[in-house]
Amino acid sequence: MKKIALCPGTYDPMTEGHRDIICRCSKIFDRVIVLVSNNPKKMPLYSLKKRIYFIDKSLKEIKNVEIMSYDGLLIDIAKEKKANVIIKGLRAITDFEYEFQMAQMNKKLAPNIETFFMVSNPRYAYLSSSAVKEVASLNGCIKDLVPKEIEKYIINSFKNNSFD
């Protein structure tokens, strides 16, 4: 039976760290669904449309990946999509604690869905969407921080102060 993995996140915006995790995942599972959170409480800088556009441009060479937005409970989407696994990339201990509790909560709510944690490539260990936004907003260089396919879009979005 085909195995389906979810890669949930806000992706505000996609980083090289995200791409690394998704690519590695796509070699293990039959289908990978990148789930972009539409939860307004996260107060993303980029519009949902733009965030999906960035993911799409960054992953276009990977065949078994789909992109989708969601705004309900993660495990409800997981059940609907018949996913077997939720994938979370970990960079650090503090990530881990929060994700650890979420994984246990999700396990209680949906015992048949597993959460697997993957370790970021050390090269991207310092990388986060907020760091990218911080650096870009202060005109720092974001080369190697985001997929090269979207680098100039991100620079321009800060130049033009337009994130939709």
Added chain:
Amino acid sequence: MKKIALCPGTYDPMTEGHRDIICRCSKIFDRVIVLVSNNPKKMPLYSLKKRIYFIDKSLKEIKNVEIMSYDGLLIDIAKEKKANVIIKGLRAITDFEYEFQMAQMNKKLAPNIETFFMVSNPRYAYLSSSAVKEVASLNGCIKDLVPKEIEKYIINSFKNNSFD
């Protein structure tokens, strides 16, 4: 293509926490290989033969699981067995730090093999092989700490001081 996962460990002895991880794993991957370390530096209490026997008794109802010992580099076995994934169960932060470094080292040595971390069931969060041995050696109750199929063997091994 079939996906193969390795569950490496010393299993000295098998606990309910180990069984939980292996069972959950066996539902996601086509084949699961429980790899029992034969590294004498770990100075296990139980003989390799006994440790394998305990695993075997505890998992006999799971079809797609095999048990195997190893004494070389984990990623060499992984390549030989054409495994895609190494599975590690995490109970705590300090586990995580060590396993995190091992995962990055293994990624460097074998870029095509992934390490996935799974979170222990909270019920087993306090459980470790050393805790089982500590409790059993002081005549404490080990019910629910080890698979019931091996509980009385472990109690007897301490009574008779025989671990071979």
Added chain:
Amino acid sequence: MKKIALCPGTYDPMTEGHRDIICRCSKIFDRVIVLVSNNPKKMPLYSLKKRIYFIDKSLKEIKNVEIMSYDGLLIDIAKEKKANVIIKGLRAITDFEYEFQMAQMNKKLAPNIETFFMVSNPRYAYLSSSAVKEVASLNGCIKDLVPKEIEKYIINSFKNNSFD
């Protein structure tokens, strides 16, 4: 001399984890005072009145527990109530760091009052008030997450969008 323990918190809302800690506490100390923070900076979802109501319904069978709100410095209330001990439940490392610093600060401000940390029951390790609100707001099942006496009130509060 009677020993008095404080259990301070926002309780927004009470969870099964809170109840577990308070009950265990009530067996050790002569009086337990559940202190509900009225600090508006915490921006609770539920009104103070409602939060106290939930605690009251959840604990009504415990004789030596009182409920009280406060809005000043915790150690000032502690002195006023002649409390000997502040009790904090810990679920995780990140909790611990913050609470560790608060305990040291409180020790400096009031050397005679001790902070004791208790470990959550593993069954509730993933539980927090925010997790309860997250799940309830997305229509997830909150059975076993909050005391059964208040479960339906919480479900209704989200249905009616009324938290006063």
Added chain:
Amino acid sequence: MKKIALCPGTYDPMTEGHRDIICRCSKIFDRVIVLVSNNPKKMPLYSLKKRIYFIDKSLKEIKNVEIMSYDGLLIDIAKEKKANVIIKGLRAITDFEYEFQMAQMNKKLAPNIETFFMVSNPRYAYLSSSAVKEVASLNGCIKDLVPKEIEKYIINSFKNNSFD
């Protein structure tokens, strides 16, 4: 009913950090029992007799403290002594993880006995029995690291290489 607290440890040797925790404890509980582990696996430097002697000299002004050795399962002693609480001093996160798991294990084995964690006085946060031994063995100054009542005994024990 009288409340009894246990302060278990190896006390190899007693430090100012240990004394601080025990003294603070003695103000909250009716009786405090300092439990000195006689587990040979810990391979203490000082003999059990000497370790007890050091504790005794350091605590002689505290009325409600007793000293006792033990070599079985901690919770068995706790039940025998009708203790309500096990006290553990925490200096750091790595302490915490291990003690956290022990507390959960003990809770499972003896549901009526609580573990309370206390935070070391920041002045002693860097202090441990091993640090004391390390410093003393290299002729460093141990003033303020151990109770002044035992300072010269410890210095002499290293001079004479006699720990019995």
Added chain:
Amino acid sequence: MKKIALCPGTYDPMTEGHRDIICRCSKIFDRVIVLVSNNPKKMPLYSLKKRIYFIDKSLKEIKNVEIMSYDGLLIDIAKEKKANVIIKGLRAITDFEYEFQMAQMNKKLAPNIETFFMVSNPRYAYLSSSAVKEVASLNGCIKDLVPKEIEKYIINSFKNNSFD
């Protein structure tokens, strides 16, 4: 060649912990520049002018220290000032994780500038600018928490609700 160290922060307000780090630093490096962040996203309570005033009063006896505000990328100022080192004081693990990632990001953006971490004096381990504000806002005693030169200014600022 002269070595220059930067001590960046929000200093909202200066604490005894900050002063301790800066003083110790001034003995190792030829010049120390205290860099006060003017980033409005941090939403400081005190105006930039007031924060600089507090630092100035607290450090006036140290010859080789200068104070300066900045609002761009830290490493851009570092390059402009020909600084060799960024100094960060650490109190706790969670500090460390964030600062660890920032240090790696800064290393990538400016390979010639090092980040050095210093451990707070244990006496100040519980101290932070937010703790000072919390205590002062609730009329608690802030003696020993902030440099004595600014203690009464801070108390007054809360009395008069004036932070400019």
Added chain:
Amino acid sequence: MKKIALCPGTYDPMTEGHRDIICRCSKIFDRVIVLVSNNPKKMPLYSLKKRIYFIDKSLKEIKNVEIMSYDGLLIDIAKEKKANVIIKGLRAITDFEYEFQMAQMNKKLAPNIETFFMVSNPRYAYLSSSAVKEVASLNGCIKDLVPKEIEKYIINSFKNNSFD
């Protein structure tokens, strides 16, 4: 006045991570002393002579670095050499906790000597002397794990089982 930094360690054997820290250090301080611990309690695999030889070969292009062994208290050597700073490289949180306590202890014993922590290059975050020995002993590839100048010596030492 010249500033002197110590880089203490067991260096059993030197890794690329060690070299990275020492090189970066040598650009900030006037003199760097690599201090090789001769403490037999650490039970190093390689003889002191061999460990010094490896460091020497790996650092020969750096002018202001000296190598020295020591077997007393670190801060005694530090005083004797008139060192201003002890440098420690950090890879992970568990490192940090231990080093944090050592730094505070050393600060108490020698208030004029500072400990500075540096963050490993992410590329070496998974690297430790034990990992190198583990991999080499199992015939794994150690390229990029140790300085290339000593790579073949280490491989041979395991082939010939000769570490003196």
